Amino acid sequence: MIIDVHGHYTTAPAELRAWRQRQIAAIGSPFNEPLTISDDQLRQTLEAGQIKLQRDRGTDVTLFSPTAGGMEHHVGTFETSLQWSRTVNDLIYRVCTLYPENFIPVCQLPQSPGVDPATCIEELERCVNQLGFVGCNLNPDPSDGYWTDPPMTNRYWYPLYEKLVELDVPAMIHVSGSCNPNFHGTGAHYINGDTTFFMQLILADLLKDFPALKFIIPHGGGAVPYHWGRYRGIAQDAGRPAPEELMRNVWFDTCVYHQKGVETLVEVMGPDNVIFASEMIGAVRGVDARTGRYFDDTKPYVDALNLSEADRGTIFEGNAFKAYPRLAKKLARQ
Amino acid sequence: MIIDVHGHYTTAPAELRAWRQRQIAAIGSPFNEPLTISDDQLRQTLEAGQIKLQRDRGTDVTLFSPTAGGMEHHVGTFETSLQWSRTVNDLIYRVCTLYPENFIPVCQLPQSPGVDPATCIEELERCVNQLGFVGCNLNPDPSDGYWTDPPMTNRYWYPLYEKLVELDVPAMIHVSGSCNPNFHGTGAHYINGDTTFFMQLILADLLKDFPALKFIIPHGGGAVPYHWGRYRGIAQDAGRPAPEELMRNVWFDTCVYHQKGVETLVEVMGPDNVIFASEMIGAVRGVDARTGRYFDDTKPYVDALNLSEADRGTIFEGNAFKAYPRLAKKLARQ
Numbered sequence: 001m002i003i004d005v006h007g008h009y010t011t012a013p014a015e016l017r018a019w020r021q022r023q024i025a026a027i028g029s030p031f032n033e034p035l036t037i038s039d040d041q042l043r044q045t046l047e048a049g050q051i052k053l054q055r056d057r058g059t060d061v062t063l064f065s066p067t068a069g070g071m072e073h074h075v076g077t078f079e080t081s082l083q084w085s086r087t088v089n090d091l092i093y094r095v096c097t098l099y100p101e102n103f104i105p106v107c108q109l110p111q112s113p114g115v116d117p118a119t120c121i122e123e124l125e126r127c128v129n130q131l132g133f134v135g136c137n138l139n140p141d142p143s144d145g146y147w148t149d150p151p152m153t154n155r156y157w158y159p160l161y162e163k164l165v166e167l168d169v170p171a172m173i174h175v176s177g178s179c180n181p182n183f184h185g186t187g188a189h190y191i192n193g194d195t196t197f198f199m200q201l202i203l204a205d206l207l208k209d210f211p212a213l214k215f216i217i218p219h220g221g222g223a224v225p226y227h228w229g230r231y232r233g234i235a236q237d238a239g240r241p242a243p244e245e246l247m248r249n250v251w252f253d254t255c256v257y258h259q260k261g262v263e264t265l266v267e268v269m270g271p272d273n274v275i276f277a278s279e280m281i282g283a284v285r286g287v288d289a290r291t292g293r294y295f296d297d298t299k300p301y302v303d304a305l306n307l308s309e310a311d312r313g314t315i316f317e318g319n320a321f322k323a324y325p326r327l328a329k330k331l332a333r334q
Numbered sequence: 335m336i337i338d339v340h341g342h343y344t345t346a347p348a349e350l351r352a353w354r355q356r357q358i359a360a361i362g363s364p365f366n367e368p369l370t371i372s373d374d375q376l377r378q379t380l381e382a383g384q385i386k387l388q389r390d391r392g393t394d395v396t397l398f399s400p401t402a403g404g405m406e407h408h409v410g411t412f413e414t415s416l417q418w419s420r421t422v423n424d425l426i427y428r429v430c431t432l433y434p435e436n437f438i439p440v441c442q443l444p445q446s447p448g449v450d451p452a453t454c455i456e457e458l459e460r461c462v463n464q465l466g467f468v469g470c471n472l473n474p475d476p477s478d479g480y481w482t483d484p485p486m487t488n489r490y491w492y493p494l495y496e497k498l499v500e501l502d503v504p505a506m507i508h509v510s511g512s513c514n515p516n517f518h519g520t521g522a523h524y525i526n527g528d529t530t531f532f533m534q535l536i537l538a539d540l541l542k543d544f545p546a547l548k549f550i551i552p553h554g555g556g557a558v559p560y561h562w563g564r565y566r567g568i569a570q571d572a573g574r575p576a577p578e579e580l581m582r583n584v585w586f587d588t589c590v591y592h593q594k595g596v597e598t599l600v601e602v603m604g605p606d607n608v609i610f611a612s613e614m615i616g617a618v619r620g621v622d623a624r625t626g627r628y629f630d631d632t633k634p635y636v637d638a639l640n641l642s643e644a645d646r647g648t649i650f651e652g653n654a655f656k657a658y659p660r661l662a663k664k665l666a667r668q
Contacts, residue, residue, distance in 0.1 A: 229592025
C-alpha cells in the first residue's frame with residue numbers, strides 16, 4: 001500500500017473561501033452562518049483533483065487536512081480560529097466519510113498567537129475521539145511570519161503534547177501562510193519553519209520529557225538533511241545528544257521535488273526516517289518540462305532510488321503506521 | 335590557488351568584546367574610547383587559529399570579515415552601528431595588512447533596522463576605496479530575528495546596490511545573530527536567511543535592474559539546492575524566469591559540513607555556481623568523530639567529488655575571481 005501522509009484540501013469549493021471572508025469581515029460581531037456545500041460539490045472537486053491524481057500516480061490513500069496556508073492562525077481571536085478550525089475540520093470529515101478508502105482525516109488546530117496552546121485540546125479531542133482523525137497539523141508560528149510565540153520546546157506547549165501522547169496521535173509541524181513580506185509562503189516560510197523546529201529539538205529535552213511524542217517534519221525536513229553535518233556538529237559543540245537520537249520520534253516527509261533532493265533525503269536520514277508524501281495538491285502545481293511529470297509527483301523519485309523492497313515498503317507504508325498509530329485500525333475498519 | 339571566500343575573525347582578542355560591551359553600556363551618552371589591541375595580540379590569535387588551519391588544510395587565502403554573529407545590527411542606533419562597524423573593519427584591515435598573503439578584507443556594513451540602507455554607503459566606500467576591501471557582508475534582517483525591514487528586492491535597498499555595482503564589489507548575504515528565541519543563530523537563522531533571500535530573488539526583477547550586481551549566498555545556499563525542484567516549480571507557477579537565470583549573478587558557497595551535502599550542492603548547481611568556503615573559524619568548531627576531521631574542513635568534501643581538474647579549479651579559485659572582481663588586482667599587487 002502506498003500512503004501519502006501529506007495532502008491538503010486546497011481544491012475546496014469557492015464557497016469555503018467566501019464563507020471565510022464573511023467570517024473575517026464579521027470579526028467583532030456575531031457570525032453564526034453555517035457553511036453550505038453539497039456532497040456533490042465535494043465529489044466534483046475531489047474526483048477532478050486529488051482522487052484523479054491518486055489514480056494517475058498509483059498512490060492508495062492520503063492523510064488529508066485543511067489547506068495549511070489557509071489556517072491563518074493570526075486572524076482574529078482564539079474564537080475566530082476555533083470557529084474556522086471546526087468548520088474546516090468538519091469539511092475534512094465529510095470528505096473522508098464520502099471517500100473512506102481515499103482519505104484519512106488530519107485536523108487543523110485552533111491556535112492563536114499568544115494564546116495558551118491548551119485551548120486547542122478540546123478541538124483536538126473532538127476530532128480524534130468523535131470524528132476519527134489520526135493526526136493534527138501544529139503551527140510553530142501562529143503569528144504567521146513574525147515568530148512571536150515561545151519555541152516549540154518551551155513548556156508553554158507541554159499541555160498540548162501531553163494530550164497528543166494520551167490520544168496517541170502525532171503532529172505534523174506545519175506553518176501556515178506568511179504575513180511577513182520577507183518570507184514567501186511555500187518557498188521560504190514553509191522550509192524555514194521545518195528547519196527552525198528541528199534546531200529547537202536539538203537544543204532541548206522535549207523528546208526526553210515525552211518519549212512517546214511523534215512528529216512529522218514536512219518538506220523533507222526543511223534544510224536539515226542537506227545540512228546534516230552542521231546539525232551533528234552544532235549538537236556536538238553544544239554537548240547535546242547526537243541528532244540521530246531525535247529520529248526515534250521524528251520523520252521527514254518526501255515533499256522534495258526533484259530526484260537529487262529525494263536521494264539526499266533517503267541516503268542521509270535512512271529509510272526508517274523518511275515517510276512518503278506529496279503535499280498534493282499544494283505548493284507546486286506545475287509539470288516539470290524536463291521530466292514531463294508533476295513536480296509534486298514524488299513517487300517516481302522514490303521508485304528511482306536503489307532501495308530494497310523492504311526499505312521501499314518502509315517509506316511508502318511502514319513508517320506511516322509507526323508515525324500514525326491510529327491509522328492501522330482506521331484502515332482495517334473500512 | 336585555493337581561495338576560501340568566507341572566514342570571520344571570531345578569534346579576536348577578548349579586548350574587542352570588552353570594548354563592544356563598554357560601547358553598548360554607553361549607548362545614549364558619548365563614547366570615544368579607542369580600541370587598544372597590539373599587533374602581537376592579533377598575530378597570536380591568527381597564528382594559533384586561522385593561519386594554522388589554512389596550513390593544516392592546504393588553503394591559500396581567506397576572504398576575511400568581522401564575526402557575522404557579532405554584527406548585531408539591532409543594537410542601539412545607526413551611530414552605534416557605524417562606530418562598531420568602523421572599529422571592526424579597521425581591525426580586519428590591520429589583520430590583512432599584517433598577513434597580506436593569508437587574508438583579504440571583506441567589510442561589515444553599519445546597517446540598523448528601519449534606517450535607510452544608503453547610510454551604509456560612506457563606510458562601504460571608505461573600506462573599498464581607502465582600505466582595499468573587496469566585498470561586504472549584507473544583513474537581510476537588521477532586526478536580527480524579527481525580519482521587520484523590507485525584502486532585499488525592495489527599492490529601499492537600491493541605493494546600496496547602485497554603489498556596489500559602481501565599486502564592483504559583491505555582497506555576501508549574511509544574517510547576524512538571532513534575538514528571536516525561536517531561531518538558533520547558526521542552526522536556523524543563518525540557513526533561513528539564505529533560503530529567504532534566494533526566494534525573494536525569484537519573485538523580483540532585482541537582477542534585471544542590476545545585471546552587474548553579484549551575490550554570494552553562504553552556507554550552501556541555505557535549503558535551496560536540496561529543494562531546487564521546489565524553486566523551479568514555484569518560479570514556473572508564478573510565471574517567473576527559471577531560477578537558473580539568477581545564477582549568472584549568484585554563487586552558493588561550500589559551507590555544508592558533510593560529504594553528501596557538498597555532493598548535492600555541486601551536482602545540482604554545477605561547478606560554475608559553487609564557490610569554495612569554510613566559514614572557519616565559525617559555526618561548527620568540533621572534529622567529526624566519524625571522519626576524524628573538522629566538520630568545517632570543507633576541502634576534503636570537494637576533493638572527494640568526481641570532478642575534472644578544470645571544474646575543481648572553478649570551485650577553488652575561478653569563481654572567487656568572478657564574484658570578487660577586485661580580488662585579482664589585490665592578489666597581484668602583493
